[in-house]
Amino acid sequence: MVDIATRVWNHKWKIDPIVRSLIDTDFYKLLMCQSVFRNKPDTQVTFSLINRTKSIRLADLVDEGELREQLDHIRSLSLTRGESTWLRGNTFYGKRQMFTPAFMEWFENLQLPPYHLEKRDGQYELTFEGSWPEVMLWEIPALAVLMELRGRAVLGEMGRFELQVLYARAMTKLWQKVEQLRNIPDLRLADFGTRRRHSFLWQDWCVQAMTEGLGDRFVGTSNCLIAKNRDMEAIGTNAHELPMVYAALAETDEALAQAPYDVLADWHEEHDGNLRIILPDTYGTKGFLDRAPDWLARWTGIRVDSGDPATGAETAINWWKSRGEDPSEKLVIFSDGLDVDKIIELQAQFAGRVRVSFGWGTMLTNDFKGLTENDALAPFSFVCKAIAANGKPTVKLSDNPNKAMGPEDEIARYKRVFGVGEQVEMEVVV
16 A cells, blocks of 8 residues: 555655546546537537635745646656456446447547636636547646645655645544444445645555445545556436536527436436436426426436535425426435535434435545644635636536626626526535
């Protein structure tokens, strides 16, 4: 097992590129990328880094030269033969050859497009422009790079023994969570922590700890490279990016209202079983479900990713009942702002009523809260989102208005079209 503290001290991270593979990314990005490659390959998009925690002045903490070095390294990456073989031949969600020969040939020849980087008011403005299938693959590595470089800036000020103690405390903190979780009957939990992880080595350590500590209750990781290296399940379905871009491309209010369902119709043609998971909150969960076609009610489950998680699950249960479906046979995946106490609470509340699963992210792979002076390693909230498609702005409303994004006039239009009324604001921690 890697001695992370010694690796940090001896090499000052130079031996460890932050992103070491094009499959050091979340599985859902590759699934979505194939769908986009098939259905909308010529759409031109712009992605941008958005730091929601303005008090973290990334441009003051992270050296621009180091950032460019890491981003340039990512642009030099291509699939290895072993990675290509794993994607082409492995079984994912019970299906062999999930990725088509046409998509794999494209992916094997891919170089990520150029980036644009500027400093402004203590923050980095990092944007990516080009065809949607290419640009979308920048999201996860861009986030991982900025989060890890911020961590390196803090760790670089520490001595050798201080680093040893820091990681010992972080490991102890995680293991205490494992000990709490192993007492939960019927737990199903996966690692969703790539985008805001402390580091690749730390995420890999966390996955190994969860595997040993939880056994078959730990069902896999969203990180494709770790899944490949550790011979475990790669976990993931789809995200807000798809409806956001489809909606931006809509020419009329009627087409806009239909866009989220067009996304899932395209997805329905490609996937079945546990990949048929609805993410309903991009433009408000209740309105989405109220207007949803009956065929969506037959899908496997729903992912709850914003707003109050219990309310989201109750809304889904009531919807399934109203459509003549048995909620106890449906899957609810909780994936927003989770930590141990919330996982325990939600499992107790919904066990037996639905099939419960958790995608545990930042507080699994980056919980260094309270372990450094001034909490300098505490995780913070930042995202990399599509902000435009074919020159038109994208919009996200969310069940939590603090996660809304887009021009104010377009947000107002989307609220009208999707019938979104008063919303309850919730703190966005990560």
